[in-house]
Amino acid sequence: MSGDNRDVRRLARQIASSRPSPDPTLEQFHMTHESMANQVPDLANFMGDRTVVFIGDDDHLSVLLSATQPATHSTVLEYDDRIIESILSWKDQLGLDNLTVAKYDVRNPLPADFTRCGAFCINPPYSSKTEAFGIKLWLSRALDATEEECIGVMFLPTEQWGLAWVAKNHLIVQDYLGDNGLIVVRVEPERQAYVHTHDEGLASSTLYLMRVDPTRRVHVPTPEIPDAIYR
Numbered sequence: 001m002s003g004d005n006r007d008v009r010r011l012a013r014q015i016a017s018s019r020p021s022p023d024p025t026l027e028q029f030h031m032t033h034e035s036m037a038n039q040v041p042d043l044a045n046f047m048g049d050r051t052v053v054f055i056g057d058d059d060h061l062s063v064l065l066s067a068t069q070p071a072t073h074s075t076v077l078e079y080d081d082r083i084i085e086s087i088l089s090w091k092d093q094l095g096l097d098n099l100t101v102a103k104y105d106v107r108n109p110l111p112a113d114f115t116r117c118g119a120f121c122i123n124p125p126y127s128s129k130t131e132a133f134g135i136k137l138w139l140s141r142a143l144d145a146t147e148e149e150c151i152g153v154m155f156l157p158t159e160q161w162g163l164a165w166v167a168k169n170h171l172i173v174q175d176y177l178g179d180n181g182l183i184v185v186r187v188e189p190e191r192q193a194y195v196h197t198h199d200e201g202l203a204s205s206t207l208y209l210m211r212v213d214p215t216r217r218v219h220v221p222t223p224e225i226p227d228a229i230y231r
């Protein structure tokens with residue numbers, strides 16, 4: 001398809017309306033199709049020709065990226081079978097040879113034969129009640145899934161300081177980024193809107209990350225309580 005903005009928006013709307021209904025127990029809240037269409041060209045610019053791993057993609061950003069940017073290659077690691085099937089169905093419908101999908105539970109180590117990518121894209125559980133635990137686990141797995149000098153994109157609320165957990169989590173995440181040699185090279189504030197969120201009007205910002213010191217690494221252990229990764 002052409003990269004024309006109207007085409008991208010039209011496809012984003014079609015993809016968004018086909019997504020399986022969000023499962024709140026898996027912390028799924030859908031990005032609006034407008035946010036997807038705005039986000040994907042920026043993602044493509046930042047990622048360049050790097051391969052991209054998504055850890056979870058209920059939003060289906062990988063589908064829009066693969067369809068509009070044929071030079072990219074994305075791998076989606078996802079836990080929810082409905083999302084895997086839905087993304088595979090779009091891959092089939094649009095003939096997306098540049099999109100791979102596999103079942104994966106972030107609570108487990110990555111398969112030993114996983115081919116590391118050059119970049120990651122994550123929309124982690126915002127971990128409002130767990131002191132950023134889910135965010136750190138997602139980041140840790142993203143680093144396992146990427147090359148040492150990777151770049152990455154993470155969606156996170158950063159601006160809504162009225163919510164006490166946003167500021168608290170942000171401080172914890174900043175520390176964890178530093179512990180792993182990651183710096184924030186750009187922030188696009190409040191770039192994504194959602195439907196079906198716990199917090200009405202909650203938006204997320206895009207954090208563009210770069211790993212400048214791969215010698216720094218703090219792994220997050222497998223959680224003892226499986227559901228501790230959510231909320």
Ligand SMILES: C[S@@+](CC[C@H](N)C(=O)[O-])C[C@H]1O[C@@H](n2cnc3c(N)ncnc32)[C@H](O)[C@@H]1O
Pocket residue numbers: 026027028029030031055056057058059077078079080083104105106107123124125126194
């Ligand atoms: C955790 S949700 C978070 C969404 C985002 N915070 C929001 O509010 O829209 C992002 C993706 O992770 C997936 N996911 C949830 N639990 C997972 C798990 N244990 N392993 C891998 N992916 C998981 C979800 O299915 C979804 O596609």
